[in-house]
Amino acid sequence: MIDLIGGIPYYILEFGDELVYFTPYTITLFLLALTFTVLVIISRPEKQVDIAFGGDAYRTKEISLPEMRFRRFMAIACGLASMGAMVTGDIFNFALFTAMVGITNVGIVAAVKSPHVQDAAYQYGLVALAATIPLFAGAAVYAAAIGSLSMIELMKGTLPAVPLIAKAMLVIGVVGEGMAPFYAAKAEMFRAPGAPYVIMCSLSSLLIFLRVVEIVMLG
Amino acid sequence: MWGQYSYGLFVVMVAAVIAFFALARERDDLHKLLLLDLVEIVGLGVIALLGTDLAEALILPGLTVGIAELLALSQIYCTKEGIREMPVRGLNIEVIAKADAPLIISIFLVTYGMILSGFTGGAVAGLGLVVLFISRSYREDLNLLEMASGISWALWIFAFFVFMFLPEYWFVALMLAAIGILLKVTVKMSLVGTMWGEQHD
Numbered sequence: 001m002i003d004l005i006g007g008i009p010y011y012i013l014e015f016g017d018e019l020v021y022f023t024p025y026t027i028t029l030f031l032l033a034l035t036f037t038v039l040v041i042i043s044r045p046e047k048q049v050d051i052a053f054g055g056d057a058y059r060t061k062e063i064s065l066p067e068m069r070f071r072r073f074m075a076i077a078c079g080l081a082s083m084g085a086m087v088t089g090d091i092f093n094f095a096l097f098t099a100m101v102g103i104t105n106v107g108i109v110a111a112v113k114s115p116h117v118q119d120a121a122y123q124y125g126l127v128a129l130a131a132t133i134p135l136f137a138g139a140a141v142y143a144a145a146i147g148s149l150s151m152i153e154l155m156k157g158t159l160p161a162v163p164l165i166a167k168a169m170l171v172i173g174v175v176g177e178g179m180a181p182f183y184a185a186k187a188e189m190f191r192a193p194g195a196p197y198v199i200m201c202s203l204s205s206l207l208i209f210l211r212v213v214e215i216v217m218l219g
Numbered sequence: 220m221w222g223q224y225s226y227g228l229f230v231v232m233v234a235a236v237i238a239f240f241a242l243a244r245e246r247d248d249l250h251k252l253l254l255l256d257l258v259e260i261v262g263l264g265v266i267a268l269l270g271t272d273l274a275e276a277l278i279l280p281g282l283t284v285g286i287a288e289l290l291a292l293s294q295i296y297c298t299k300e301g302i303r304e305m306p307v308r309g310l311n312i313e314v315i316a317k318a319d320a321p322l323i324i325s326i327f328l329v330t331y332g333m334i335l336s337g338f339t340g341g342a343v344a345g346l347g348l349v350v351l352f353i354s355r356s357y358r359e360d361l362n363l364l365e366m367a368s369g370i371s372w373a374l375w376i377f378a379f380f381v382f383m384f385l386p387e388y389w390f391v392a393l394m395l396a397a398i399g400i401l402l403k404v405t406v407k408m409s410l411v412g413t414m415w416g417e418q419h420d
């Protein structure tokens with residue numbers, strides 16, 4: 001009997017231990033990530049405009065092409081990692097994809113020459129690095145307590161209950177990748193010019209948080 | 220069994236709390252990064268405590284992600300602080316450069332690594348080569364080594380395809396994978412620090 005928060009899976013792809021499944025919930029998130037990745041691929045980046053306050057003067061910031069190329073690549077990688085995190089049926093893979101989103105988020109703004117942005121990216125990176133510890137530890141406690149990392153097995157309801165500490169660690173890990181209390185450094189990162197790419201930072205953490213809610217509700 | 224696991228978890232938690240406490244008091248950015256790396260290694264203990272084959276399979280990606288973030292952050296740190304390229308020229312200690320000890324140590328490590336084979340063997344043999352490269356300060360074209368690494372990696376992947384699609388030839392695949400990963404890890408390890416900061420067109 002499969003009874004779960006995200007609805008009945010439409011499709012389960014089993015490839016050994018690695019499984020991928022689509023429920024009405026995850027397919028929505030997946031399509032959102034896919035749409036934004038396609039947008040990042042096809043769209044032309046904006047040029048940030050600085051307006052002198054109280055006057056008519058304004059200037060656009062010049063951004064070099066190699067820098068933009070690198071940031072587009074990182075944004076696409078971020079989109080792919082988010083898509084992976086949306087459809088994966090394995091808790092450890094989810095942790096890996098989440099950590100990858102953290103790295104690519106730093107990568108998206110790392111090429112920006114502004115010292116403010118660099119500093120914010122560094123501080124955000126420190127938090128993200130610290131957050132990988134509860135993230136992976138949470139996945140490990142899942143494996144230790146219930147003997148499986150498969151979300152499909154979790155859905156069936158035959159496994160022992162997941163300890164609260166495992167769920168808490170998983171959520172703390174995801175939150176550290178850029179959700180509410182740790183958001184400050186990430187908000188500073190948005191000073192970086194280049195609209196569609198920077199939005200990927202924000203969207204990916206949102207999607208991953210929505211997914212971890214489903215995972216925590218499963219067990 | 221669960222009791223032992225809980226004790227282990229408790230020790231890891233205490234270690235992590237101590238490290239995070241140090242982190243909260245630290246003000247220097249670079250030291251923060253180093254402390255976080257320490258916490259990360261302790262945190263891997265939680266996965267290691269599973270004590271199964273699965274734990275080994277989970278630690279490797281965990282470690283890789285940690286190293287990747289560490290590399291990314293150190294690169295940002297260098298850019299942020301405006302630190303320029305600093306060429307590394309080996310140890311440059313005359314006694315070590317002339318002595319036979321590094322050669323003997325590296326021959327021993329490489330031989331032992333060959334006997335171990337697989338991932339561990341590759342790491343041991345690679346360490347032997349690192350010792351030699353650091354002490355002798357080689358200036359050679361290492362692109363060939365890079366290529367060898369790539370080819371042995373392809374060999375390893377090919378062996379996995381044999382496992383998946385032609386399971387009756389598992390022994391050949393096992394040997395291919397063992398040799399492939401041995402060569403790949405050896406070469407990759409020996410390039411660590413040797414190809415430091417070199418620019419390739």
